[in-house]
Amino acid sequence: MSEQQPQERLLDGPNMEKEDVVLEVDTLRKTFGGLVATDNASFQVERGTITGLIGPNGAGKSTLFNLITGFYEQDSGAVRVNGADVTNAEPHEVAEHGLIRTFQTPRKLEGMTVREAMLVGPQAQDGESFISLFTNPGKVHDQEKQNLEDAQRILEEFEIGHLATQAATDLSGGQMKLVELARAMLAEPEVLLLDEPVAGVNPTLANKLRDQIARLNEEGVTFCIIEHDMDFIMNLADPIIVLDQGSVLVEGTPDAVRNDDRVIDAYLGGPGE
Numbered sequence: 001m002s003e004q005q006p007q008e009r010l011l012d013g014p015n016m017e018k019e020d021v022v023l024e025v026d027t028l029r030k031t032f033g034g035l036v037a038t039d040n041a042s043f044q045v046e047r048g049t050i051t052g053l054i055g056p057n058g059a060g061k062s063t064l065f066n067l068i069t070g071f072y073e074q075d076s077g078a079v080r081v082n083g084a085d086v087t088n089a090e091p092h093e094v095a096e097h098g099l100i101r102t103f104q105t106p107r108k109l110e111g112m113t114v115r116e117a118m119l120v121g122p123q124a125q126d127g128e129s130f131i132s133l134f135t136n137p138g139k140v141h142d143q144e145k146q147n148l149e150d151a152q153r154i155l156e157e158f159e160i161g162h163l164a165t166q167a168a169t170d171l172s173g174g175q176m177k178l179v180e181l182a183r184a185m186l187a188e189p190e191v192l193l194l195d196e197p198v199a200g201v202n203p204t205l206a207n208k209l210r211d212q213i214a215r216l217n218e219e220g221v222t223f224c225i226i227e228h229d230m231d232f233i234m235n236l237a238d239p240i241i242v243l244d245q246g247s248v249l250v251e252g253t254p255d256a257v258r259n260d261d262r263v264i265d266a267y268l269g270g271p272g273e
C-alpha cells in the first residue's frame with residue numbers, strides 16, 4: 001500500500017488511482033448504425049465524490065448514462081456498481097444496486113400533484129413492489145403509507161414542502177428539476193447520476209440545486225453529473241471527466257481541466273483549428 005497519494009491529480013482518467021470505486025465504466029462501446037456514440041469509454045467514480053462529466057454536444061454523455069443504467073444495451077465493455085457486474089441489467093436491477101439517475105427532461109406528470117409525482121419514482125424502480133401487490137397487499141399498503149411520509153419529509157428537506165399539493169404540470173422547469181432530484185432521493189441511492197440538473201434553470205434555483213447536491217454529498221451520496229454550465233460544474237465537482245467523441249479525453253481537477261489545451265480545443269473554445 002502506498003502511504004501517500006501525490007497532491008497533483010494525474011490526468012487521463014482511466015489511469016487514475018482511486019481508493020474506493022462505486023461505479024466503474026470499463027471500455028464501453030455503443031454504436032447506432034454506423035455512428036460510434038461510445039468508443040471504449042473507461043472511467044471510475046470514487047465513493048463520496050461529486051464527479052463532473054462534461055464534453056461537447058454529441059460527445060456521448062447521455063448515451064453513457066443510458067448504458068450505465070440499463071436503458072441501452074452496450075456492444076462491448078462492462079459496468080460495475082460496488083464491484084457487481086450490472087452490464088445490460090434492467091434499470092430496476094441497477095437501482096437495486098444503489099445507483100439511480102435523473103433525466104435531462106423530467107417526465108411529464110399530467111394529472112398528478114407533486115406528492116403523487118414523487119411516488120412514481122420508487123414504484124417504477126422497485127420491481128418487487130408490483131409483485132407484492134398480488135402476494136402481500138397489506139405490505140404494499142404499509143409501503144405506500146411509508147413512501148408518502150418519506151416523500152413529504154424529503155420535500156420539506158428540499159424546502160419545497162409547500163408545493164406538495166400543487167399540480168406537477170404547474171411547476172416551473174427549475175422547480176421540476178428540484179422535484180426530480182427530491183424524487184430520486186426516495187430510492188435512497190448511494191450513487192446518483194444527474195443529467196444536466198440546471199439546464200434552463202434560473203440562477204436562484206440553480207443555487208438551490210447546488211446547495212442540495214452539496215448537502216446530500218455531505219450526507220454520503222456520491223454524484224456523477226453531466227452539465228454544460230461550466231460555472232456550476234467547475235465550482236461543485238471534482239474530479240471533472242471530459243468526454244469527446246465517445247471516449248475520455250482528460251480527467252482531473254477543475255483547474256487542471258480548465259487549463260488543458262486538449263479540452264480548450266475540443267470543448268471550452270480556444271484558438272480553434
Ligand SMILES: Nc1ncnc2c1ncn2[C@@H]1O[C@H](COP(=O)(O)OP(=O)(O)OP(=O)(O)O)[C@@H](O)[C@H]1O
Pocket residue numbers: 032035036037055056057058059060061062063064
Ligand atoms: N437512440 C439513439 N439513436 C441513434 N443515435 C443516437 C441515439 N442516442 C444518441 N445517439 C447519437 O449518439 C451520439 C451521442 O449522443 P449523446 O446524446 O449521448 O451526446 P451528449 O454528449 O449527451 O450530447 P448533448 O450534450 O448534446 O446532450 C449523438 O451523435 C447522437 O445523435
